[in-house]
Every structure is written in structure tokens, then in C-alpha cells.
Amino acid sequence: MAAESNSKSGILTLEKVREALIKQEDTIISRLIQRANFPLNSPAYDEGKFPSFPGSLLQFVVKETEALQSKVGRYENPEEHPFFPESLPLSLLPPPATPPVLHPAAGSININEKIWEFYFDELLPLFAAPGDDGSYASAASSDLDCLQAISRRIHYGYYVAEVKFKDSPQDYEPAIRDQDRDGLMKLLTFVDVEEMVKKRVAKKARVLGQEVSLVDNANAKTDKHNASEKYKVDPSVVSRLYEEWIMPLTKLVQVEYLLRRLD
Numbered sequence: 001m002a003a004e005s006n007s008k009s010g011i012l013t014l015e016k017v018r019e020a021l022i023k024q025e026d027t028i029i030s031r032l033i034q035r036a037n038f039p040l041n042s043p044a045y046d047e048g049k050f051p052s053f054p055g056s057l058l059q060f061v062v063k064e065t066e067a068l069q070s071k072v073g074r075y076e077n078p079e080e081h082p083f084f085p086e087s088l089p090l091s092l093l094p095p096p097a098t099p100p101v102l103h104p105a106a107g108s109i110n111i112n113e114k115i116w117e118f119y120f121d122e123l124l125p126l127f128a129a130p131g132d133d134g135s136y137a138s139a140a141s142s143d144l145d146c147l148q149a150i151s152r153r154i155h156y157g158y159y160v161a162e163v164k165f166k167d168s169p170q171d172y173e174p175a176i177r178d179q180d181r182d183g184l185m186k187l188l189t190f191v192d193v194e195e196m197v198k199k200r201v202a203k204k205a206r207v208l209g210q211e212v213s214l215v216d217n218a219n220a221k222t223d224k225h226n227a228s229e230k231y232k233v234d235p236s237v238v239s240r241l242y243e244e245w246i247m248p249l250t251k252l253v254q255v256e257y258l259l260r261r262l263d
């Protein structure tokens, strides 16, 4: 998957980086909707359930998919990280010709373990209905699609951090020299932007996840936010995903990157 053009061109502005994050919202929400087409399908996550695989069916799907994607250069993009980095095959393509935009520190910051944990332990049960319809391969591929979109969004924090640093090195450098995590967190946090993000993603979940029918529903016409209206993924879950996990982890990536930015 190609990185957005701003990450390749070297002309990084906060506006462009934020535009890229906004586009990624659509991808994340569409993928959650896709996963919600299947019930939880818990046997896909049981280790040893299928003797043909060493771990769970899900782990098998993720490892095999990542091996293939690694060979075609997916992980040459700094914002793309594998969930199983151990013994991945190398890319068969020549390295990217464009000069790197980021400090090399980006390569050593991978918080996919945290992402994996919250996705399976907390998020998935909030939007996948209980039950088992036997379509384990589809559910597992769909999980990987969600995980990759969320991971990419969170690790995009490198670009956010880089552009904020370049815009005001005089503010960031003292905090970096003091290795002051709290100070950096304060500098890079924009509460009003975060509030807008939460509202926008809930709205997108309402628009992208509405049931479309040829018959007009009188209630839907008069009350767009009717509580009885059914969405494919609950908009409040999407808003919570951003509030509790995506935005805090994007900021964690920013802090980790900035702490190493002067190395």
C-alpha cells in the first residue's frame, strides 16, 4: 500500500498530514463495517483448534499475509509495521528512491503489540455480534485489514511529530534534551482538534454504516439521529475507538519519536 503523497514528496505540512489522517478515517471505518458482517467467530482465535496450524487460524493468516506483503515491499514504508516481525522475508524490490523524510528513529518504534491487544481484547467484542457462522478465513482477513489500517494511522504519528518539530524546534528541543515526556505531550496535544476528530468519525460511521433501503422510512426522514436507527457499526464505538485508543496511541508514537529526534 503506497504512503500518501506528502510522506514521499518531502514537503510536509501539518495541514497535509492532517488531511492524510482524515482520509484514513474512511478506510478504518469501512474496514470495521466489513468485519461487522461476520459474527465474532471465536474458533478463529483458538490456538490448537485446527491441528494444521501451529497457532490460531488468525495467527496463520496474519503471518502468511505479512510474509507475502513483505516480499513486495510493504514494510519499506516507515508507517507500516508487521504484527509478527520475527523472521519475515526481505523485500524483493529495490529500496525506495526518494530520500527519507523522517529521522531513522521511526524504524525502531513499533507499538503493534498494544494495538493487537486492544483490538482483540476490547474493541472487537464491541462491534462484532456474538456467534459463529463458520467463515473464519473471511473474519480473520478482515481482522488483519482493520489492524493494518489502525496501525498505519497510529504510526503516522511519526509524520505528525516531524512536522510539529520542524515548525517550532525552539519549543521542542528543550523538552527533548530534558527527555520530558509530559512536556512533549503537552506541546503536541491539540484538544480542539481531538474533539473535531471524535465528532467527525462518529458522523462518518453514521453515513457509511447506514442501512440503505428503497423504501423511505418516515422516522429516518424526520429525525436523522433517531435512536432506533440501526448502523452497521455503532457510531459511539467508532468515537470511543478514537478517544480511547487511536488518538492516545498516535500521541504515544509522537512522543517516542520526538524523544529520539535529536539522537
Ligand SMILES: C=C(O[C@@H]1C=C(C(=O)O)C=C[C@H]1O)C(=O)O
Pocket (backbone or CB within 6 Å): 018, 021, 160, 188, 189, 190, 191, 193, 194, 197, 246, 247, 248, 250, 251
Ligand atoms: C495528530 C495530531 O496530534 C494530536 C493527536 C491527534 C489525533 O491523533 O488525531 C489530534 C490532535 C493532537 O492532539 C494533530 O495535531 O493533528
